[in-house]
Amino acid sequence: MRKMFVLFCLLLSASCVKEPQETSTAGTTRAPHSGPIRIGFSMDTLKEERWQRDKRLVEQRAKEIGAVLDVQVANGDDAVQTKQADNMLTKGVDVLIVAPHNGEIAASIVEAAHRKGVPVISYDRLIRDSDVDLYLSHQVERIGEMQADYALKHVPKGNYVLIGGSPTDYNALLLRKGQMNILKPAIARGDVRIISEQFAREWKAEEALRITEDALTRTGNKIHAIVASNDGTAGGAISALDAAGLAGKVLVTGQDAQKDAMQRIVKGTQTMTVYKPIQPLAFGAVDAAIKLARKEPVETRDKINNGKKDVPSILIPPIVVDKSNVDITIKDGYHTREDIYGH
Numbered sequence: 001m002r003k004m005f006v007l008f009c010l011l012l013s014a015s016c017v018k019e020p021q022e023t024s025t026a027g028t029t030r031a032p033h034s035g036p037i038r039i040g041f042s043m044d045t046l047k048e049e050r051w052q053r054d055k056r057l058v059e060q061r062a063k064e065i066g067a068v069l070d071v072q073v074a075n076g077d078d079a080v081q082t083k084q085a086d087n088m089l090t091k092g093v094d095v096l097i098v099a100p101h102n103g104e105i106a107a108s109i110v111e112a113a114h115r116k117g118v119p120v121i122s123y124d125r126l127i128r129d130s131d132v133d134l135y136l137s138h139q140v141e142r143i144g145e146m147q148a149d150y151a152l153k154h155v156p157k158g159n160y161v162l163i164g165g166s167p168t169d170y171n172a173l174l175l176r177k178g179q180m181n182i183l184k185p186a187i188a189r190g191d192v193r194i195i196s197e198q199f200a201r202e203w204k205a206e207e208a209l210r211i212t213e214d215a216l217t218r219t220g221n222k223i224h225a226i227v228a229s230n231d232g233t234a235g236g237a238i239s240a241l242d243a244a245g246l247a248g249k250v251l252v253t254g255q256d257a258q259k260d261a262m263q264r265i266v267k268g269t270q271t272m273t274v275y276k277p278i279q280p281l282a283f284g285a286v287d288a289a290i291k292l293a294r295k296e297p298v299e300t301r302d303k304i305n306n307g308k309k310d311v312p313s314i315l316i317p318p319i320v321v322d323k324s325n326v327d328i329t330i331k332d333g334y335h336t337r338e339d340i341y342g343h
């Protein structure tokens with residue numbers, strides 16, 4: 001993981017030295033204060049393993065650089081997330097990092113923060129239709145492309161089920177966009193038939209299970225590939241396949257390289273996942289937060305339109321993982337050998 005982080009920094013700094021395309025500074029009016037920078041981190045959830053890692057690494061980085069950090073978790077409730085952000089603003093944070101539950105509703109958090117002169121970083125998920133200062137994530141549309149590309153290479157013809165994530169999370173839409181970029185020509189040729197293209201509410205495994213059961217029933221068990229948008233939904237789909245005696249016989253994609261998915265990949269019931277190193281994201285967000293709070297420019301290479309503006313962005317490249325390269329997550333320190341193989 002450390003290696004990935006160093007590589008990411010090198011890539012980033014190389015490009016910054018050359019030609020930074022965008023510079024993001026918050027147009028704030030807040031008076032500077034003495035003492036450490038106070039960062040508020042508003043999280044949607046800790047449900048998936050990755051978010052626990054994000055929290056741990058953001059805490060670690062804040063501690064390392066002597067910032068004061070307040071982390072609040074909304075457990076999937078928009079009203080709670082808005083209230084928690086308001087409370088942090090009232091207490092007087094200098095900068096907010098927000099992983100929104102609902103990318104549209106969270107625009108009100110940006111407005112409230114800006115009224116107080118506090119810059120906001122959109123973390124992993126894009127905050128829509130707002131003047132958000134910076135977006136830090138992985139290349140999400142690319143992840144969708146990687147999932148579909150992998151599926152199509154291994155199952156060039158057949159019945160496909162697409163399982164999206166929560167429709168309130170813009171990532172779910174970007175992933176579907178990426179998947180369709182790849183699948184469209186194969187669908188047009190008649191090679192791929194889409195049996196189902198639903199979204200699993202709240203990224204729930206149970207929803208993915210239901211979607212898969214339904215597709216199996218409708219086709220008399222003739223499903224050849226399931227493009228699940230993350231490992232949680234992949235797990236739900238695999239439970240349904242298992243009940244039909246088909247686990248390991250149908251290609252299933254995923255995302256996050258979480259522990260249970262890595263175990264399924266080794267066992268052969270999940271075919272692939274997309275590994276997203278979290279350290280560069282978490283450390284990058286804290287480092288950028290400090291800069292924004294100090295009104296220093298943050299150099300970025302990417303941008304993404306959120307409906308209101310092109311948001312200056314830092315998008316980290318994801319990595320395809322299947323049975324042939326599970327060890328990459330071990331080398332990176334993301335998992336131990338024991339986590340994955342049980343010995």
Ligand code: BGC
Binds near residue numbers: 171
């Ligand atoms: C994240 C995924 C995660 C999903 C469910 C997405 O926005 O990018 O890593 O699995 O949310 O929490």
